Amino acid sequence: MSRLDLLIVGAGPAGMAAALAARRHGLEVMVIDDQPTPGGQIWRSVEQAARRDDILGPSYVEGRAVAEAFRASGVIYQPGAQLWQLEPGFRAFVSRNRQAQVIEAKAVILATGAQERPVPFPGWTLPGVLTVGAAQILLKNAGQIPAGPVWIAGSGPLPLLYAVQLLRAGGQVAGYLDTTPAGQWRAALRHLPRALCASGDLAKGLSWAAMLRRKAPVIRGVIEIEALGDGRIETLRYRTADRATATVEANTLLVHEGVVPNIHAALSLDCTVAWDPAQDCYAPIVDRWGESSQVDLFVAGDGAGIAGAKAAQLRGELATLRVAVKLGSTSEDAAAVAARPIRRKLDRELAVRPFLDALFRPRPQVFAPADKTIVCRCEEITAGEIRALASVGRPGPNQIKAATRAGMGPCQGRQCGYTVTRIVGAAQNRPPAEVGFFHIRPPLKPVTLGELAALHQPAAP
Amino acid sequence: MFRKLHEPEAGALTIDIDGVPAMAEPGESVAAVLLRQAEPWSRLTPVSQSKRAPYCMMGVCFDCLADVDGIASVQTCLRPVCDGMRVARQIGKRTIGS
Ligand code: FES
Numbered sequence: 001m002s003r004l005d006l007l008i009v010g011a012g013p014a015g016m017a018a019a020l021a022a023r024r025h026g027l028e029v030m031v032i033d034d035q036p037t038p039g040g041q042i043w044r045s046v047e048q049a050a051r052r053d054d055i056l057g058p059s060y061v062e063g064r065a066v067a068e069a070f071r072a073s074g075v076i077y078q079p080g081a082q083l084w085q086l087e088p089g090f091r092a093f094v095s096r097n098r099q100a101q102v103i104e105a106k107a108v109i110l111a112t113g114a115q116e117r118p119v120p121f122p123g124w125t126l127p128g129v130l131t132v133g134a135a136q137i138l139l140k141n142a143g144q145i146p147a148g149p150v151w152i153a154g155s156g157p158l159p160l161l162y163a164v165q166l167l168r169a170g171g172q173v174a175g176y177l178d179t180t181p182a183g184q185w186r187a188a189l190r191h192l193p194r195a196l197c198a199s200g201d202l203a204k205g206l207s208w209a210a211m212l213r214r215k216a217p218v219i220r221g222v223i224e225i226e227a228l229g230d231g232r233i234e235t236l237r238y239r240t241a242d243r244a245t246a247t248v249e250a251n252t253l254l255v256h257e258g259v260v261p262n263i264h265a266a267l268s269l270d271c272t273v274a275w276d277p278a279q280d281c282y283a284p285i286v287d288r289w290g291e292s293s294q295v296d297l298f299v300a301g302d303g304a305g306i307a308g309a310k311a312a313q314l315r316g317e318l319a320t321l322r323v324a325v326k327l328g329s330t331s332e333d334a335a336a337v338a339a340r341p342i343r344r345k346l347d348r349e350l351a352v353r354p355f356l357d358a359l360f361r362p363r364p365q366v367f368a369p370a371d372k373t374i375v376c377r378c379e380e381i382t383a384g385e386i387r388a389l390a391s392v393g394r395p396g397p398n399q400i401k402a403a404t405r406a407g408m409g410p411c412q413g414r415q416c417g418y419t420v421t422r423i424v425g426a427a428q429n430r431p432p433a434e435v436g437f438f439h440i441r442p443p444l445k446p447v448t449l450g451e452l453a454a455l456h457q458p459a460a461p
Numbered sequence: 462m463f464r465k466l467h468e469p470e471a472g473a474l475t476i477d478i479d480g481v482p483a484m485a486e487p488g489e490s491v492a493a494v495l496l497r498q499a500e501p502w503s504r505l506t507p508v509s510q511s512k513r514a515p516y517c518m519m520g521v522c523f524d525c526l527a528d529v530d531g532i533a534s535v536q537t538c539l540r541p542v543c544d545g546m547r548v549a550r551q552i553g554k555r556t557i558g559s
């Protein structure tokens with residue numbers, strides 16, 4: 001295959017919008033995505049799930065038209081494709097149908113979206129404990145819900161939305177453990193006026209909360225949770241800020257403490273990242289078009305900082321505009337004109353974030369799990385082991401990784417990276433921005449010898 | 462652990478999980494089917510032999526790894542079912558390269 005104009009990684013809102021814009025500019029563009037169908041997580045399985053539209057609601061249904069336009073656009077689309085290495089220039093090593101291939105492109109847009117923030121607590125590895133996002137994906141992809149009453153523990157809009165969708169679907173909520181720290185609305189309040197002018201979504205959120213309160217017990221100020229059981233969760237223990245503890249029967253527990261950008265691909269290319277104190281995560285530093293510190297490498301959508309699906313689409317369009325300028329298919333002036341209305345809409349979308357970030361800031365316990373808690377799910381390394389090492393000398397995350405194997409398993413630190421950073425920071429009295437994150441090196445996903453054997457140079461089909 | 466909201470429609474297919482036939486629908490992931498079984502787990506960890514089940518459903522936790530059609534360590538949350546697929550829960554050490 002000859003060198004593409006543009007390779008887009010991810011077929012969610014940002015990736016699809018970027019691809020559609022690229023086709024409008026006549027660029028030769030390929031989209032690779034690890035899911036079998038377009039939509040990303042927010043619109044997962046949107047092409048197939050029409051019968052669940054009433055349950056999932058209009059912001060989900062909106063994705064169907066986008067996916068349809070995407071399919072019809074003439075973009076080269078490779079679903080079920082895993083990117084495991086990206087080299088400057090660019091050469092992307094991708095596995096698909098058990099075959100590795102090399103894709104060359106003049107520019108790359110990473111539209112890899114977000115993942116849920118890891119929430120380590122004792123028992124979080126037990127079967128029956130899933131993320132809220134996982135449960136929502138099961139509803140979208142398979143039309144399935146927890147078989148019995150489910151416990152939901154967490155903070156943010158997603159657990160509220162899922163609880164409402166579950167109730168609409170005829171499911172039961174055993175209890176909703178709200179982990180949002182009590183006084184946080186005060187910090188959020190000063191951002192409220194701006195958020196209110198900009199968005200109707202807040203009213204939606206309030207109506208979800210009201211519906212939930214009518215249908216399920218809501219317990220506020222939960223600071224600690226623990227799942228217990230033999231081979232699967234059987235009981236759930238929780239503690240509230242006023243020291244009350246309770247132990248309840250549980251066969252499913254869904255947890256969620258916000259989302260963080262997927263930055264592994266950007267990190268592997270040494271893109272400069274910065275700690276975002278408002279969102280408690282790292283995000284790549286990008287210019288106003290989304291271009292990273294690496295020339296011609298763009299990051300669009302939640303992968304560049306959490307802002308939601310609408311903002312992701314707009315950021316995808318902006319990135320493509322800049323790519324089109326750089327490849328000579330539009331002028332600087334035309335792009336500046338085209339960008340103006342997009343940026344106006346983007347500002348409106350971003351206006352609600354400071355309020356949401358302040359209101360749903362994760363409770364401190366998320367970053368300081370008890371010693372017995374498994375932090376690295378792959379290698380089964382506990383918080384205690386990491387903590388003990390972190391206070392001897394001043395090891396950084398990479399030394400902790402070398403000494404314990406935390407972060408060396410197949411997930412490559414996607415589940416333990418932030419926790420290691422925070423435990424090291426707490427032990428050494430250093431802010432996370434100074435501690436840093438694991439070095440990320442290829443392969444970004446495990447790749448088999450069989451796949452490597454099939455690897456040909458770019459001239460091959 | 463999970464249940465489907467609807468009866469399987471035309472086009473329902475069957476996959477085999479450790480010798481037990483399981484109903485599935487086109488488009489859904491292998492992990493979704495696993496979570497509907499009486500034994501909803503996907504793998505035993507190499508270190509402590511603990512049971513793990515699909516956790517994130519978006520490809521970032523690797524707890525859904527299982528053997529699919531003879532290939533070890535497949536992320537079942539990313540793999541759509543197809544008729545006659547053979548799934549084996551993964552016991553112990555992850556093997557790469559088979
Ligand atoms: S369930 Fe997490 S990677 Fe598949």
